[in-house]
Amino acid sequence: MYTPLDKISRKEVKKMKRCCKMLAMMMAIVTMLLCMVMPAHAAAVEPDVMPLWTNTNQITVTLGFPDYGYAEASIVGKVGVTKIVIDTYVHRQSGSSWIYVNEAHQTFTNSMAGGLSCQFTPIKGAYYRAEYTFTVTRNGVDEVITKTQYRTCE
Numbered sequence: 001m002y003t004p005l006d007k008i009s010r011k012e013v014k015k016m017k018r019c020c021k022m023l024a025m026m027m028a029i030v031t032m033l034l035c036m037v038m039p040a041h042a043a044a045v046e047p048d049v050m051p052l053w054t055n056t057n058q059i060t061v062t063l064g065f066p067d068y069g070y071a072e073a074s075i076v077g078k079v080g081v082t083k084i085v086i087d088t089y090v091h092r093q094s095g096s097s098w099i100y101v102n103e104a105h106q107t108f109t110n111s112m113a114g115g116l117s118c119q120f121t122p123i124k125g126a127y128y129r130a131e132y133t134f135t136v137t138r139n140g141v142d143e144v145i146t147k148t149q150y151r152t153c154e
Contacts, residue, residue: 055081055136055143063090063130063149069122071104071130071149074115083137084108088118093127101128122153 058076071090086106091098104118122128127150134145
């Protein structure tokens with residue numbers, strides 16, 4: 001049966017307000033739970049993203065500081081690779097600029113794989129940058145790949 005609004009008691013109005021508040025709170029909780037669950041689920045399902053190279057299968061770079069500093073690079077080319085060139089440059093940050101530390105270069109002919117290590121004397125607490133450039137030749141076509149790593153010597 002229909003009851004005019006002016007005939008509703010204060011007790012009933014309070015009851016309706018409480019009901020609306022509870023409903024709003026439950027909707028907010030459900031919304032927050034859905035927002036938190038979705039990104040975690042999506043991150044767990046997606047596969048790793050790998051670059052698609054024409055002449056190269058795998059590249060590994062490392063910047064480390066055991067008892068000395070080193071920037072290492074290794075590469076594995078695809079079948080038919082005739083030449084691999086690896087260039088590595090290491091710099092140390094000083095204020096807003098970068099200071100040259102060392103470099104290493106290596107060329108591999110008629111080889112599908114190669115690697116090099118560029119060693120240097122690190123300064124504790126300094127921030128370093130290692131830049132790697134790989135040029136891989138297959139069927140007369142050069143593929144140039146660059147990678148950069150940053151790390152603090154601890």
